[in-house]
Amino acid sequence: MILSQKNGITIRLMEESDYGIVKPFMRDYFHYDEPMGIGLEEQIHLLNEEEVDREYISVINQGLSLVAFDDNTGLLIGMSLAEKMDPTILAKQHKEAEEIEDNALGRSRKMIAKIERDANIFERCQVPIYLNLIAVSVHESMRGKGVLSHLAVTLMKLGRSRGFPLLIGSSTSYYSAKQAVEGLGMEVIHSQAYAEYKDNQGRPVYNPPAPHTHVRVLASKL
Structure with a gap:
């Protein structure tokens, strides 16, 4: 289902059949580009791979994720993964994060779970559900050309049409949060x-380069 076409870019709903190109795209332009993945010695895209594949496909089948294509080349240039979130789902995810093994994936999920608990989103924002942005990425050749904003605006419109009162995303990058x-x-x-x-042992788990000093929880009313 096409949701937006402008400036030579088509954005449509992500389908399960897209996962074959989305998975390597995330490997190349998300997992090791975002600050928590910079300098990782572990291959995070291969950790708990079958389980993660099932999780992502389940998310895709909710019909809330997007893919962006260059109309001239037909190539994938951006994607966003998003899911419905309610208190029950969030509690389940946090429990799973605490139980996952201590590898790069586990450390990442534990940190995000802590941040979400501290943010106390449902009580703070007084909503029963929200649209949760899990991941967003743009091909390196298309960065700074408005693709990220195009994806975000399209996602907001989709969320509004599906009855979500709020969009939430945890931004690990200074630049993404600023934008x-x-x-x-x-x-x-x-x-x-x-x-x-x-x-x-009292050592910081992550030491990304400046200006990436904080993970920020971002919210937008829909």
Whole structure:
């Protein structure tokens, strides 16, 4: 289902059959580009691979995720994965995050779970459900050309049409958060400093390069 066509870019709903191109796209332009993945020695895209594949396909089948294609080349240039979130689903995800093994994937999910708990989104924002943006990425050759904003605006319109009152995303990148706030009018409702999130030995789990100092929870009313 095509949702937007402009400036030579077509955005449509992601389908399960798209996962064959979305998965390597995330490997190449998401997992190791975002600050929590910079310099990883572990191959995070291969960790718990079958389980993660099932999770992503389940998310795709909710009909809330998007793919963006270049009309001239037909190539995938951007994607966003999004899901419905309610208190029951969130509690289940947080329980799973605590139980997952201590690898790069597990550490990432534990940190995001802590941030979501601290953000206290349902109580803070007084909503029963929200649209949760799990991941968004743009091909490196198309960055700075408005594709990210195009995806975000299209996702907001989709969420509004499906009855979601709120869009939430946890931004690990300074630049993505800056663009979301300045370009899309999103609000930072909570933040976690990387330097203050530490392991059992008191060492920071993540040390991304400046200016990536915080993970920010962003919200937009739909």
